[in-house]
Amino acid sequence: xxxxxxxxxxxxxxxxxxxxxxxxxxxxxxxxxxxxxxxxxxxxxxxxxxxxxxxxxxxxxxxxxxxxxxxxxxxxxxxxxxxxxxxxxxxxxxxxxxxxxxxxxxxxxxxxxxxxxxxxxxxxxxxxxxxxxxxxxxxxxxxxxxxxxxxxxxxxxxxxxxx
Numbered sequence: 001x002x003x004x005x006x007x008x009x010x011x012x013x014x015x016x017x018x019x020x021x022x023x024x025x026x027x028x029x030x031x032x033x034x035x036x037x038x039x040x041x042x043x044x045x046x047x048x049x050x051x052x053x054x055x056x057x058x059x060x061x062x063x064x065x066x067x068x069x070x071x072x073x074x075x076x077x078x079x080x081x082x083x084x085x086x087x088x089x090x091x092x093x094x095x096x097x098x099x100x101x102x103x104x105x106x107x108x109x110x111x112x113x114x115x116x117x118x119x120x121x122x123x124x125x126x127x128x129x130x131x132x133x134x135x136x137x138x139x140x141x142x143x144x145x146x147x148x149x150x151x152x153x154x155x156x157x158x159x160x161x162x163x
Contacts, residue, residue: 030101032111034110048061053148055096108132128147
């Protein structure tokens with residue numbers, strides 16, 4: 001499975017630091033979790049709770065049409081490229097500041113996946129927490145929560161594409 005470039009940069013950052021500093025880097029990411037847009041701010045009831053996480057974590061996922069290719073740009077068959085059937089994924093995550101590890105992983109996913117085509121997000125490997133090298137820094141329960149968030153994102157994309 002391939003890893004999108006934005007996410008690979010984050011993985012590389014984690015792999016570049018010693019195990020003892022990985023948790024500190026995750027905590028830095030927790031401070032960088034993008035804020036919610038006004039339509040979700042204070043409206044967690046319009047978001048989906050990720051119940052597999054110990055922490056109250058809420059997710060909203062939107063698909064938006066990919067930008068059209070510039071006129072005159074030939075597609076794969078030599079035709080002018082029209083709208084892409086591969087929409088862009090917009091991720092919005094709410095995680096409380098009192099849960100910095102969960103918030104950090106939410107930030108990693110948000111920064112690494114937001115704005116990418118759905119097909120790229122669906123291709124992200126399930127072992128992301130392992131690739132970040134967090135097994136020595138976090139409990140198995142926390143690691144399962146992280147994996148659950150990625151799985152939930154993928155399930156939401158799949159169900160929306162099927163609709």
